[in-house]
Amino acid sequence: MALTLTCPVCGKRNGYEFRYGGEEKGPRPDEAGITPRSWCEYVHMNQCVAGIQKEWWCHKDGCGVWFTTHRDTTCNLEVDKPEAQS
């Protein structure tokens, strides 16, 4: 796989070793009084940014850690310093 990702524990590895965990959306919302619509939006709706996006990956065939990284969705490359580019 062309994609490489940088695991915080194991370093830069082939994308085959990882599982995608979706966009970073923050922790689970408070459940009290939540409507089906707002819950569905948290679970299923995504920003689908064309550009740099913060997202979750699991190093499933390595150390097993879940971590966030920034990826440019237009070229499918991990971004080193997202702050400098966004």
Add this chain to the structure above:
Amino acid sequence: MKRLEKLSTLRINPAKTLHFKYKNKNLKGLSGDTVATALYASGIRIFGRSLKYHRPRGLYSLDGESSNTCMQVNGIPNVCAETTLLADGMEVKAQNVAGSPETDLKGFMDKLDWAMPAGFYYRTLHKPARIWPIALKQVRKAAGLGKISAEFQMPGKYDEIYPKADVCVIGGGPAGMSAALAAAENGLRVILLETRPWLGGFFDYRTAQNGAGLSLSQSVRQAAEQLEQNSNVRIFTQTPVVGVYNNNLVTAFQKGCETDYFDERYLEIRATSVVVATGCSERPLLFENNERPGVMQIGCAHRLAQTYGLLPGKQAVFSIGHDLGLEAALDLFDLGLEVLCVADIREDGQDPALIEGLQQRNIPFLRGWVATRAHGNKTLHKVTLATIPGTLRKDFSCDLLVASAGMTPLTGPLSLAQAKLAFEPYTGFFIPRQLPAKIQVAGRLLGLNHPATIEASGRLAGTLAAGDCGVSVESRLKEAREKLNQLPGPDQGSKLVTAPVQGRKTFICFDEDTTVKNVKQALAKGFDATELIKRFTAAGTGPGQGGIPGHNLPLFVAQYHGDIKATAMPTTVRAPLVPTYIATYAGSNHDMCKRTPVHDSQKAAGGVIRRIGVWKRARYFSKDFSCRAEIENVRKNVGLLDASTLGKFRLWGPDALNALQRVYASDMSRITNGKVKYSAMCNDDACIIDDGVVVKRAENDYYFTTSTARAGATVEWIRYHTRYDGWNFHMVNLTDAFGVINMAGPNARKVLAKVTDADVSDDAFPYAAYREFMIKDTIPVRSMRLGFVGELSFELHVPSSYMQALWDLLTEAGKEFGIRHFGLEAQNVLRMEKAHLIIGSESEQRTTLHDVGLGFLWSRDKSEEKTVGAVALRQTENQEARLKLVGFKMEDPSRVPKDGSIIVDNRIRGYVCIARHSFALQEPVGLALVDAPLAGEGTRLQIYEDECNGQHLYATVVPTPFYDPEGKRIRM
């Protein structure tokens, strides 16, 4: 055909003859020949017939740029004869011929070109609509070159490797070799990929002097030897690159030679930096009948002689646009070819030394002349030359026309790497204007032609690549740049796109029989962009992957629009750059599966092993696939099931309970010591994904099981759903560390009591209890009293290394109680009779915990833990219009519906999850997911079975479980 055996540049071994078959004749070739050169040496000039017009096609190039020499080799169709080395015993057949290539019965198609304008079958064959089905059959019959038999099995061994490199150099010509050496001298690991069986590129066959008293061939072979000695460089020959991707991932495939263990091998190379030094192919000259056998490119003619010892013809005319053509004319003349005339497209700019060479040999030389027509019915016998405006003409009788308009840079890997290519007017090349990060370019594809310049550009690229890898290269870089600047730069490229022709058979693409006229038709239809014309005329979509039209088509279109500079755009290149067997991509057959510790003894006991997920498991223990004996023995005596595939996990630490609460629907704080707790996991849509049991072995230390299918994903799942919490807990997957035996049946306790001193009476070890004890004072077991199959049962978890011992012990101890193995199918029936579900069998992606009747597992009082699925469980609790799990019995007990049959009224209302004949109940029973309104007891279900011809089956919804509804037997 006699070979020139004395040449120092030869790559064949005249001492080693190979035999092969063509047209039922035994022919001979030499070791080192390709299939194409061996055929050429045997006098074969027509290799096959073209796709649409069945025109004769011959040897035109030697690197597989067109489908001209695609042949069937050893039963494999569409093998490129130019790039396939001859092997002893090969069987070669021509393709797309009715009869023989020389007398093809479909040759008349060539005269029907007027009936087949560009895109004719999209445009004409659908009016009226009823002719399309008839036309479709004919089009299908005519489509494609090679034929494959339905029984064909791809022979050969295939493999794959995934090497890493600091620098990957694509192209083993002089530039690539220099780049590889420069990078290796900086201490980097280099991979060098070359398509041909040897290094050296277009130096390999040339006798021109390099300025230091050696021929180019000698010098490059010396350099290749040096490079092969360099331990930093790994060289792959016969390895065409097929793709270049992000982060410098290069894919290629390597053809094995005699000593290799593979026939083809897929390579996926991850490199820090990539050097593209692919060089050039030739730009085909466009004139009438430009693909007639006897017409070939400069390199093809030159290499046939110098590399394979084959003089390509007797009398030759050259129509060229590059100094390499002049060099080839001189060289071939010296080898004995009669050169009647050399016509050069260029008015000036030739190397004066070459012109002088022509004069010395009295070879007529015409500046500003070009071939306009090749004559000859099947092979060439006459050529018409004309001035560029077409005002003067001359005819020459000959059997060889060496024709080429100029050079074409091989930019495929660069395009794939997303380099932006732009038209460069001086060279006439599409050259990268901006390179992607850590990709370097060197050599001929930049328009360089002087040998020293090519090598110097290679050194520079290799040094730049070393810089990409973090080596400090400032001084070397400066040195390499200075050296390059002192040498001659790029040569001017020839500008001519088409010769002045009148006819209809000037081919811009050989593979698809696309003529210049077809392109004009497309333009007249309003397809103005090259990409659209490519699709409408199919130019460049054949096996040659644009090798013939790739450069000419955009130039022709731009010229038509009147402004080459502004409008010339190359078409998009996609992987694979070279046709590749799917077998090569598939690689070797790694059937990676897991076996349980008692796999072999189950097999020895008659177990029928099936692949189930990642595991190999015993499905049956007899030829009777209804498993009657196995089932009845569990109900009557006792059975042993190998359940080692269950997911098994330890989860411990201060926040262990929090983690369990997060993922399990139940309130896990209510687990009591010595008891198992059954619960289920849902996803965020409340859909059930897993069920299993949890035991608490110590404070904050839990042991739990999951279904077999979820064993791989559970750790990931729990970590994902706790990723924001920073909880302190640990998990370890013990699935492979523990084997599991489920011993079930009324005699189970008697067997267990025989092998342990522990008290296993119902008082000491009741239903749903968990105990740890020793078997024979040696084997530690974790034991649970569960009832998946509906009988008194002990689930025994033992370290995998003890699994075989325990299995044998129980088998032996149980003999007097009628013990026997049972397999998965027996378990499936047994648990169905109890309506115990298997996730994935009685549930699907949209099935919630409520739907399968397990809603009671959900504890709504633990909202502070934010249970995964809890929100949706609340929201779907009273939702209507869902599929509910029900049990059913058949009205006609002689028929068991197939699993997956649908339940219908006037529309689909659900489906049968499982149905089997129950020996305990002496009738068929089953479980189905049905629309909620049909889930009421007593509802009549109409079952539509696959291929039932409208004969529906009928069933009635009944309460579950079917067997032992009070659950007395599991509490025995």
